[in-house]
Amino acid sequence: MIHHISVSANDPLHVATVMAEVFQGYVIPFPPNPGSYITLAADDFGTAIEFYPAGSEIFPDSHEGQAGFQLNPQPTQYCAFHAAISVPISLEELERIGDREGWRVLFASRDGLFDVVEFWVENQLMFELLTPAMAAKYQAVFSPEHLPALVEQFALATAR
Incomplete structure (x- = not known):
């Protein structure tokens, strides 16, 4: 069970606010990394996403032995990270929100096993x-x- 994740965004407050709409949840600041915000899904699992300013990096043992934050002045635009997350709203609502924000939203079947909506936050970060x-x-x-x-x-498909 993944309870929360952290990702970077160009406009963390705006992205956190839009994702709170998607989750039908809330937004609060995340003081340990200035300019960061958390979207709280208000579900039974404590699901949350921390949105940090673009270029934020987490590194070990900087604050009383805990992880700390630093800013990379030359961050990359894309990353290999993505997450599949259940949301309480429909495909049509996701498309409406994506259209409003100018973000790519695409219904996709994953090899016929299951379906997702590729929701491209700021057209850089994909959430399924x-x-x-x-x-x-x-x-x-x-x-x-x-x-x-x-x-x-x-295993059989790989062995072929």
Whole structure:
């Protein structure tokens, strides 16, 4: 279970506010890294996303032995990070929000196993958002009772 993640954004407050709309949640500041905000999903899992200013880096052992923050003056525009996250709203609502923000939103099937909505925050950071119906299919595919067959299917496909 992933409870929270952190990512960078060009406009952390705006992005956190838009994602709070998607999650039907809240936004609060994140004081340890100035200019950062947290979107709280207000769900039973404590789901949250911390949005840091672009170029933020986390490094070990800087503040009383805990992780600290520094700013890279030459951050990259894209990253390999993404997350699949269940949201309480529909595909149409995600498309409306994406259109309003000018962000790419794309319905996508992942090899027929499950569906997601590629939600491109600031057209740089991809979240795979799952509507309630999509989340149910995803959870069925990756349920503990179905995993052995899925693993075997992929093992056979890789062996070919």
